Amino acid sequence: MAHVYGRPKTHLSRCRFLLAAILVLSVVPAWAADQPAGVLCKGTRFETSYYVVESGKPGPLVMVTGGVHGDEPAGMRAAEQIRHWPIRKGRLIVLPRANVPGLAAKSRNIPDEPKESANLNRDFPCKGGPDKPLNALAEAMWQLVLSRKPDWLVDLHEGFDFHKINKKSTGAGLIRTRHKDVLAVSERMLEAVNKTIDEADHELVPMINPAVGSLARAAWEVNGIRAMIQETCLKEPLARRVRQHRIMVHCLLKDLEMVDCDRDLITPPDRQPGELRVAVYCGGGVGSTGPVRLEGLLQADRGVLARLVSPEAIRAGVLRQFDAVVFPGGTGKGTAEALGEGGREAVERFVRGGGGYLGICAGAYLATSGYEWGLKIIDAKTVDSRHWKRGKGTVKIELTPAGREILGRREGELPIYYANGPLLGPGGRDDLQDYTVLSYFRQEMRENDAPEGVMLNTPAMIAATYQKGRVALFSPHPEKTAGLEPFVARVIRWTAGRAPQDAGIAPATRRAR
Ligand SMILES: [Zn+2]
Missing domain, CATH: 3.40.50.880 (Class I glutamine amidotransferase (GATase) domain)
Structure with a gap:
C-alpha cells in the first residue's frame, strides 16, 4: 500500500514511537508472554503483534518469524506455539504473523501491493537488491531487527515440492547463510527433523544463500546475524509441517541451552480460567x-x-x-x-x-x-x-x-x-x-x-x-x-x-x- 509508506513524516514518528515502545517493553517476564511486547504498523492493514520471552538471564537473542508468505500457514502456527516455550537463558523474539493481509488472503504476495514490492521476502535491503525496505511492513520489520540486533534469525517458510524430487522448489530444505555457527548447527537441525521422516525423498536438505531481498539475506549481509530460512514442503499434512518447523527451532534453542521443554509443547504453560x-x-x-x-x-x-x-x-x-x-x-x-x-x-x-x-x-x-x-x-x-x-x-x-x-x-x-x-x-x-x-x-x-x-x-x-x-x-x-x-x-x-x-x-x- 504505497500511500501508507508515502507519508514519511508520520511514518518516521511512528518508528520513533515504536523504538520507544520497544525500549519500555523490553523487560517482559516469561509469565507475561501472552501479552504482545509490541505491535508493528499499528492502525494500518499491516498491524501485527510480536512477542518477547525473557529468561532474565544473559544469553543469546533469537528471533523467529512466521507468515512472511501468506500461503505458507505452517510457520505462523509453529511460531505461535514456540512463543510460549519457557526460556532458560537469553531472550526470544517471535513475530508469528508477519504478513497479515497475505495470510488473510492465503496469498504469497501482499494483496493490493505494487508488483515490485508485493513479495515481502524480496523487500529487504541487501547487495543486488533493494537499498531500503520497499514498504511500510518491511520497514517496520527491518527496524525491529536493527533495534533488537538478534544473534540469530530463523524465518519459517514452505515450498511447493520436495527439493530432493524437484530442484525448482526450495521445499523441504534449510537455507543457510554462510556464518560458521549456522553451518554447524544446521547439520544438527537437519538430523533432528530427518529422523522423524520415513521417506528418504521427503527429507530436508541443506541449501545455501537465501534469496536476494529476503529478510534472512539482509539480516546476514547488513548485520552479520546468524540467519536461516526453514522450508517445509506443502505436500506434507499441515500439522506435520508445523511439527518439522518446531523440531528444527527446538534443536537450535536446545543447542544454545535456551530450552529444555518438550519439542511437542504446543500449548501455553498457564491456563486461562475455564479454558x-x-x-x-x-x-x-x-x-x-x-x-x-x-x-x-x-x-x-x-x-x-x-x-x-x-x-x-x-x-x-x-x-x-x-x-x-x-x-x-x-x-x-x-x-x-x-x-x-x-x-x-x-x-x-x-x-x-x-x-x-x-x-x-x-x-x-x-x-x-x-x-x-x-x-x-x-x-x-x-x-x-x-x-x-x-x-x-x-x-x-x-x-x-x-x-x-x-x-x-x-x-x-x-x-x-x-x-x-x-x-x-x-x-x-x-x-x-x-x-x-x-x-x-x-x-x-x-x-x-x-x-x-x-x-x-x-x-x-x-x-x-x-x-x-x-x-x-x-x-x-x-x-x-x-x-x-x-x-x-x-x-x-x-x-x-x-x-x-x-x-x-x-x-x-x-x-x-
Ligand atoms: Zn515462503
Missing part, C-alpha cells in the same frame, strides 16, 4: 482442510484453545496437554493407518484416563468396535457398511432430549450436511457402556444402490462414557452446516466433563476391559 484445550487431528486419512475449518471454528469460541496435532505428535504423547481430541472427516481406515498402533493406543489411553473424544464422519467410524483397526472406545458398530457410499447432501435429523440438553435446545427436524457418514448400531459388547442417542436421521441418502429404509431412523449422533472419559460421534457434519456449527464446541465441552454434567448418560461400567 478448554482441544486437539484437532490433522494427518493421513484426513488432509488439512477439514482440520483447519474445525480449528478456526473452535478458536472463534471464547475460552477454547485449539491446536492441530499430527499422528507423530500423538504417538509422542501430545494429547496429555489437552482436554479433548477431535477426529474430522476423511477416511476412518486411512486415519487409523496414519496413527499406527502406537497412535491408536495413545488415543485410547487418553480417553480411558478422562479425555474427551469427538469423531465426525470418518472420526466416528474410527471410534467404533466393529473394525480390526477401530479404536473400540464405544459400544457401536457400523450398519450396512457395504453401502457406505450412500451419498453427500443435506438430510434431516431430530434431536433426542439428551441431544437437546448437550447440543442446545432445538425442537423439530433440522437439516444437516451429510457425506457418507456411518450408520450406527449397537456393538453388542458387554464390557462397554451402551451409548445414548443424541439425534436420529429422519431422512436418508440412497445412492449407489443403498437399500431403502436402512438409514432412516438410525442414530445420527451418539454419546457414551468410556472408563474415565467420554465419547461422542457425529455421522453428519454440523461444522459444515450453517447455523449448526456451535454443536461442535458444545459436545466437546460435554466430552471434556464440562457442562452439562451427565445429560442422563450413564457413567462407565466398572468392569475391566
Whole structure:
C-alpha cells in the first residue's frame, strides 16, 4: 500500500514511537508472554503483534518469524506455539504473523501491493537488491531487527515440492547463510527433523544463500546475524509441517541451552480460567482442510484453545496437554493407518484416563468396535457398511432430549450436511457402556444402490462414557452446516466433563476391559 509508506513524516514518528515502545517493553517476564511486547504498523492493514520471552538471564537473542508468505500457514502456527516455550537463558523474539493481509488472503504476495514490492521476502535491503525496505511492513520489520540486533534469525517458510524430487522448489530444505555457527548447527537441525521422516525423498536438505531481498539475506549481509530460512514442503499434512518447523527451532534453542521443554509443547504453560484445550487431528486419512475449518471454528469460541496435532505428535504423547481430541472427516481406515498402533493406543489411553473424544464422519467410524483397526472406545458398530457410499447432501435429523440438553435446545427436524457418514448400531459388547442417542436421521441418502429404509431412523449422533472419559460421534457434519456449527464446541465441552454434567448418560461400567 504505497500511500501508507508515502507519508514519511508520520511514518518516521511512528518508528520513533515504536523504538520507544520497544525500549519500555523490553523487560517482559516469561509469565507475561501472552501479552504482545509490541505491535508493528499499528492502525494500518499491516498491524501485527510480536512477542518477547525473557529468561532474565544473559544469553543469546533469537528471533523467529512466521507468515512472511501468506500461503505458507505452517510457520505462523509453529511460531505461535514456540512463543510460549519457557526460556532458560537469553531472550526470544517471535513475530508469528508477519504478513497479515497475505495470510488473510492465503496469498504469497501482499494483496493490493505494487508488483515490485508485493513479495515481502524480496523487500529487504541487501547487495543486488533493494537499498531500503520497499514498504511500510518491511520497514517496520527491518527496524525491529536493527533495534533488537538478534544473534540469530530463523524465518519459517514452505515450498511447493520436495527439493530432493524437484530442484525448482526450495521445499523441504534449510537455507543457510554462510556464518560458521549456522553451518554447524544446521547439520544438527537437519538430523533432528530427518529422523522423524520415513521417506528418504521427503527429507530436508541443506541449501545455501537465501534469496536476494529476503529478510534472512539482509539480516546476514547488513548485520552479520546468524540467519536461516526453514522450508517445509506443502505436500506434507499441515500439522506435520508445523511439527518439522518446531523440531528444527527446538534443536537450535536446545543447542544454545535456551530450552529444555518438550519439542511437542504446543500449548501455553498457564491456563486461562475455564479454558478448554482441544486437539484437532490433522494427518493421513484426513488432509488439512477439514482440520483447519474445525480449528478456526473452535478458536472463534471464547475460552477454547485449539491446536492441530499430527499422528507423530500423538504417538509422542501430545494429547496429555489437552482436554479433548477431535477426529474430522476423511477416511476412518486411512486415519487409523496414519496413527499406527502406537497412535491408536495413545488415543485410547487418553480417553480411558478422562479425555474427551469427538469423531465426525470418518472420526466416528474410527471410534467404533466393529473394525480390526477401530479404536473400540464405544459400544457401536457400523450398519450396512457395504453401502457406505450412500451419498453427500443435506438430510434431516431430530434431536433426542439428551441431544437437546448437550447440543442446545432445538425442537423439530433440522437439516444437516451429510457425506457418507456411518450408520450406527449397537456393538453388542458387554464390557462397554451402551451409548445414548443424541439425534436420529429422519431422512436418508440412497445412492449407489443403498437399500431403502436402512438409514432412516438410525442414530445420527451418539454419546457414551468410556472408563474415565467420554465419547461422542457425529455421522453428519454440523461444522459444515450453517447455523449448526456451535454443536461442535458444545459436545466437546460435554466430552471434556464440562457442562452439562451427565445429560442422563450413564457413567462407565466398572468392569475391566
Ligand atoms: Zn515462503
